Amino acid sequence: MSTEHTIQDSIDNAATTVGSVWPVHSFVTANPLSGFEDIPFGEAVTQAADLFGGRGYPTPETFRAAIDDGQIDPEILDAELADRGFDGDPVDLLEQMDTGVESTPTDADTDAERVDHVLTKWLSAFLDEGRAEWAMPNRDDGFYSAFRSVAVHDGQVPDEGIVTDLPVSPVEAIESVLGSYPESQWLPIFEEQFAALPGWTGFIKQRSADDGAWQSTYPITLTEYLAVRLALLDAFGVDVEPSTGPDSADADPADELAEAFLSAWEASYRSEVVDSVAAESEALADSDAAGRPDAQLVFCIDTRSEVIRRHVEDTSDYETHGYAGFFGIPMEYQGYDSPVSVDACPPILDPQHRISEMPTDEEAKASHDRWSRLRETAGEVVETLKTNPATAFGYVESAGSGYGLALAARTLVPDRVAALLDAADDTVADDHEFCTPLVHHQHTYAGDLPVGLTHEEQVEYAATAFELMGWTEFARLVVFTGHASETANNPYDSSLDCGACAGNPGGPNARVLATICNDESVKADLRDRGFNVPEDTVFLAGEHNTTTDEVDLFDGDVPESHADDLEQLRADLATARERATAERADAMGAAGASGVSETKRRSADWAETRPEWGLAGNAGFVIGPRGLTSDLDLDGRAFLHSYDYSTDPDGDALEAILTGPMVVTQWINTQYYFSTVDNAVYGSGSKVTQNPVGNVGVYQGNGGDLMTGLPLQSLMADDDTPYHQPLRLSTVVHAPVDRVTDILADHAELTRLLDNDWLSLTVVDPTQEHRAFHYEEELTWSPMAPQVDARQESPAEAPTVADD
Numbered sequence: 189m190s191t192e193h194t195i196q197d198s199i200d201n202a203a204t205t206v207g208s209v210w211p212v213h214s215f216v217t218a219n220p221l222s223g224f225e226d227i228p229f230g231e232a233v234t235q236a237a238d239l240f241g242g243r244g245y246p247t248p249e250t251f252r253a254a255i256d257d258g259q260i261d262p263e264i265l266d267a268e269l270a271d272r273g274f275d276g277d278p279v280d281l282l283e284q285m286d287t288g289v290e291s292t293p294t295d296a297d298t299d300a301e302r303v304d305h306v307l308t309k310w311l312s313a314f315l316d317e318g319r320a321e322w323a324m325p326n327r328d329d330g331f332y333s334a335f336r337s338v339a340v341h342d343g344q345v346p347d348e349g350i351v352t353d354l355p356v357s358p359v360e361a362i363e364s365v366l367g368s369y370p371e372s373q374w375l376p377i378f379e380e381q382f383a384a385l386p387g388w389t390g391f392i393k394q395r396s397a398d399d400g401a402w403q404s405t406y407p408i409t410l411t412e413y414l415a416v417r418l419a420l421l422d423a424f425g426v427d428v429e430p431s432t433g434p435d436s437a438d439a440d441p442a443d444e445l446a447e448a449f450l451s452a453w454e455a456s457y458r459s460e461v462v463d464s465v466a467a468e469s470e471a472l473a474d475s476d477a478a479g480r481p482d483a484q485l486v487f488c489i490d491t492r493s494e495v496i497r498r499h500v501e502d503t504s505d506y507e508t509h510g511y512a513g514f515f516g517i518p519m520e521y522q523g524y525d526s527p528v529s530v531d532a533c534p535p536i537l538d539p540q541h542r543i544s545e546m547p548t549d550e551e552a553k554a555s556h557d558r559w560s561r562l563r564e565t566a567g568e569v570v571e572t573l574k575t576n577p578a579t580a581f582g583y584v585e586s587a588g589s590g591y592g593l594a595l596a597a598r599t600l601v602p603d604r605v606a607a608l609l610d611a612a613d614d615t616v617a618d619d620h621e622f623c624t625p626l627v628h629h630q631h632t633y634a635g636d637l638p639v640g641l642t643h644e645e646q647v648e649y650a651a652t653a654f655e656l657m658g659w660t661e662f663a664r665l666v667v668f669t670g671h672a673s674e675t676a677n678n679p680y681d682s683s684l685d686c687g688a689c690a691g692n693p694g695g696p697n698a699r700v701l702a703t704i705c706n707d708e709s710v711k712a713d714l715r716d717r718g719f720n721v722p723e724d725t726v727f728l729a730g731e732h733n734t735t736t737d738e739v740d741l742f743d744g745d746v747p748e749s750h751a752d753d754l755e756q757l758r759a760d761l762a763t764a765r766e767r768a769t770a771e772r773a774d775a776m777g778a779a780g781a782s783g784v785s786e787t788k789r790r791s792a793d794w795a796e797t798r799p800e801w802g803l804a805g806n807a808g809f810v811i812g813p814r815g816l817t818s819d820l821d822l823d824g825r826a827f828l829h830s831y832d833y834s835t836d837p838d839g840d841a842l843e844a845i846l847t848g849p850m851v852v853t854q855w856i857n858t859q860y861y862f863s864t865v866d867n868a869v870y871g872s873g874s875k876v877t878q879n880p881v882g883n884v885g886v887y888q889g890n891g892g893d894l895m896t897g898l899p900l901q902s903l904m905a906d907d908d909t910p911y912h913q914p915l916r917l918s919t920v921v922h923a924p925v926d927r928v929t930d931i932l933a934d935h936a937e938l939t940r941l942l943d944n945d946w947l948s949l950t951v952v953d954p955t956q957e958h959r960a961f962h963y964e965e966e967l968t969w970s971p972m973a974p975q976v977d978a979r980q981e982s983p984a985e986a987p988t989v990a991d992d
Contacts, residue, residue, distance in 0.1 A: 317884055
């Protein structure tokens with residue numbers, strides 16, 4: 189093998205240790221240790237601590253608070269400690285615990301830090317996505333070539349080493365620096381250099397893999413990055429010989445102790461959910477079939493939907509369902525006003541269709557265009573005046589008291605400013621009021637993607653949605669409800685949008701599925717496939733604002749025959765909003781306040797660091813009929829996916845849920861986990877001291893690495909008290925255990941996650957007296973308490989493999 193191939197293979201292998209980082213304007217939650225998921229969790233956090241310097245477990249103080257709050261069952265904790273050979277009072281054991289590495293600052297102004305300073309300066313300039321007033325020259329030649337052209341003019345780069353005469357090829361530059369190191373050290377050298385700035389390298393990794401518009405125009409690869417970094421290290425005289433690190437085979441007793449406390453905390457939460465689901469499973473089997481509901485609303489499986497769904501169901505005879513928020517349509521979407529398209533599907537999928545908006549009302553379109561041009565022009569003028577060094581001070585002086593009053597109003601009375609802006613916006617039609625998604629196949633392509641969907645594809649997407657949710661009945665109104673957030677002055681606003689839509693609003697996906705399902709020819713084919721859609725069923729889309737709990741219905745296609753149904757639904761959604769926002773306001777420390785007013789204020793206040801809690805608190809994922817959880821208050825902590833095992837005899841629907849939504853929820857869960865246990869390394873610190881850079885991410889302070897995870901305010905109730913409980917995901921499935929075993933046997937990537945303790949899986953089997961079985965390892969299960977007969981059996985007596 190050639191040296192070039194050896195270097196490239198080593199780079200590719202080293203890159204697996206760095207998690208992908210998406211741009212902050214399209215924030216995607218992902219496991220920062222995704223490259224370690226092929227080894228047990230305990231080993232992974234040990235190796236990651238050596239590489240990144242991050243903590244892998246909650247602090248003793250966090251465990252102590254969980255015990256004091258009754259979140260950890262004492263009996264479960266004693267059993268977990270005993271299983272690992274720990275004897276003694278848990279409080280005393282916590283005193284002995286040192287959960288490993290704390291993030292400690294290095295000595296200031298070292299040569300390595302000078303390298304980071306120069307490198308990140310040029311990375312931020314090269315990777316800027318439209319924010320910089322003065323662009324880095326030669327960006328279209330790629331990062332390595334662009335740096336090569338500017339390095340000789342950068343006074344901060346020493347006139348030493350290879351950087352004084354960089355080769356044309358980045359691989360040649362890497363070879364030159366590696367000349368004195370044996371090939372056996374290349375991989376650990378690359379791993380350590382990638383880990384030095386994991387935010388930037390994770391962003392480059394994701395951008396080069398995605399190959400979107402910015403990457404196509406201004407290309408960068410990890411090879412180019414590494415060549416520049418090694419050249420700078422050579423110029424500053426920094427030795428790149430890798431450290432040997434600790435022996436990962438030797439488990440740290442402190443980590444083993446922390447694992448016992450963590451497992452007990454997780455088991456305590458899981459047992460409550462499983463016991464409740466098992467009890468409801470038995471009750472569900474004995475209940476009579478319900479009649480036709482007044483309406484059906486399909487929400488995203490997002491934990492925030494659990495709250496609004498409870499309150500919607502309490503207002504009338506409504507049925508709610510959970511489905512991944514992209515509604516099964518893997519599409520690239522371009523809104524009417526948007527200059528670019530976005531991926532509106534989970535990052536584990538590639539878009540398969542291009543969907544754009546087509547105006548259908550010329551009068552509304554003309555009004556919208558006039559207002560949009562005025563607003564856009566005014567915004568561009570203000571932005572130019574503020575950011576141009578030649579005019580910034582003059583702008584403030586000339587704007588005078590008017591600008592000051594505007595700032596004061598937005599600070600002191602944000603809700604009133606928001607009301608004025610809403611009133612202004614209400615005079616202009618939204619996209620959905622004068623546009624329709626171009627769903628039907630256009631026999632043309634946008635790039636590599638076909639525009640629209642064929643008839644067969646439309647039928648398949650609708651049928652798949654109904655199959656995954658186990659639908660057999662249809663109400664007069666069926667609402668596919670996407671979700672989005674509403675915040676001001678928030679670089680992390682996309683982290684509050686729909687994760688299933690890659691950090692974008694889910695309304696467009698809901699509109700596409702509703703348009704498909706309303707097509708008479710699609711309905712006819714669905715009936716042929718066994719879905720008895722009544723003639724009077726009307727599908728429509730909506731969007732749930734997770735910050736204010738307002739549900740906006742896109743009702744343009746609803747006929748007059750359903751006007752009364754629609755009016756009643758709107759009234760009931762308003763009632764549900766009042767109740768849900770009261771619950772949210774209480775969770776945010778504003779008990780007693782009007783929930784609607786408080787959440788609206790938070791959405792409009794540009795000084796608000798915590799507009800909503802997002803998915804903080806997530807800990808569980810329940811896959812089964814809504815009847816299992818409809819009488820439970822899951823406190824907005826559980827993802828809920830509708831599924832009926834009786835309508836899925838082959839297990840195809842369940843297989844799709846386990847390989848898709850469960851994997852994505854595990855990504856979300858692990859990012860919240862690691863951002864909480866070590867925010868300095870895996871999170872992004874305080875919003876108060878963050879600075880956005882290049883529309884791609886944030887710094888802490890005025891430079892350095894891109895922060896990769898969630899800010900403190902998304903996780904902590906205050907400086908010392910976590911709001912998010914850092915637990916690994918507990919999945920509960922309502923299905924025959926042998927069916928689940930069959931699926932796991934066909935998907936090594938799922939069994940690897942389970943066997944390595946990245947999440948847990950429990951099955952409540954309605955065909956075995958509603959007993960619960962917990963996954964152990966290698967496709968084996970053990971019966972769970974509190975069932976008496978289950979407690980008397982040994983794991984060997986439980987079902988271990990699927991029946992043939």
